[in-house]
Amino acid sequence: MTETTTSPTSPASSAFVPPSRFAVPGRIAVSEQAAAVWQTATLTEIRRETPHAATFRFAVPAWAGHLPGQHLMLRLTAEDGYVAQRHYSIASAPDDSGHIELTLDHVEDGEVSGWFHSVAEPGDEVELRGPLSGFFAWPGDRPALLIGAGSGVVPLMSMVRHHRSRGLSVPLRMLVSARSPEDLIYARELGTETTPVFTRSAPSGVPVGRMSAAHVAPLLAEQPPGGWEAYVCGSNAFAEHASRLLVAAGQPVDRIRIERFG
Template identity: 45%
Template sequence: MTDATPPGAITWQVADVVAAWAESSTARTLRLHLPEPWTYLPGQHVDVRLTAPDGYQAQRSYSIGSSPADEGSIELTIQRLADGEVSPYLCDVLEVGDQIELRGPIGGYFVWRGERPVLLVGGGSGLVPLMSILRHLRRTAPDAPVRMIASVRTPGDLLYSGELGDDARLIYTRAGPPGWAEPPRRLRPEDIAAAAFDEGPAYVCGPTGFVDRAADLLLAAGYPADQILTERFGPT
């Protein structure tokens, strides 16, 4: 299967939930075992489909957060949306031992193919595909230069807080943790300047407004347009 395979050509399969944990105050990570494993690239996503007893179906796309080196399973981090059809079930109802339908991998643009150095810029749940890139880079090219800018509303909204380490520069837009030196703010040109490389791609993922602002700042900092890869999250 290639990374550009269209969704219509991909077969649905039933995956087992083998682990689940809270990733933040509003998000949950699911580890899924695939009965028919496939290879994928960091940055790709899957479709998840739920079917109600009356036959009604709801389908949503979720980025893969794990490294492709984790053979036989994938991890999805789901941000709970209060008015969502799928995320409340995945976050609050689904249990270890349950099964869900999914198909993938999907996407051939917002993927990491080994380029380096790498700048990752994420807002909110936009950190999920960036974490797949970061995890895979750490496992396959641990000496490769990588930097991340992570923008979230509050500390309780930060995903993967125990894994980001020194690679990440954190920005809080509403409230920082106790003793945080900076006031709440948006992404600034200085943040891009401090993290930018002289070459290599920048991957930007998050809400549309955040992505547009980050892309504009990267262009102003000298990044070529074809080296700025973006993916936007928004209401369905």
């Protein structure tokens, strides 16, 4: 579950507005109509990612499309009428027409994540509305430096998948922190664009420790033409830590976009 830390963008009459319309590059307007309409989504597949995280694939025939980095609102309604709503980042690339994927951690005592991990099965229906927020979206038109921790990798993986599916030549790099290789979400999909950082245990010969300047500074030193647009996603503490590392390495503050758990 994530919440953007920036104010919402202006509404537009269509799903997306080209970024050139805005003073801040990449700030995408979202359709007020699409964001307000609840749609029925049918769970079609569950894939285990780690011992505590799984990907849930949904068929959403009327989905308006999204950009990598956007999120949605999910609603569950119990038989007694009790309603629970959560914000979740979208994991899938935009090209997966009629389907979306969410990757959820099993949060201790989490009523929604608990239902997904313990009760949900293919054929179950939930309600969704979105996509929401354009500030954290990456249209694929500028170099992207992605930094995440734990399930903060979810919206970043949507960007990586988009980069791959479109065969984009624009530079993209990702640093992702996990407790151990077993806790690294999407480990089977990660490629040469990704550098994992392990904080508790690691394969033989790989240092263990918190993400540091030694991980961030080399990426800032290899500045691509136009510089990096940095996207940071994780807990409050991680977002603050990673942002400080970026600034110390020379990344302009106004080119750091943050989405944090809340």
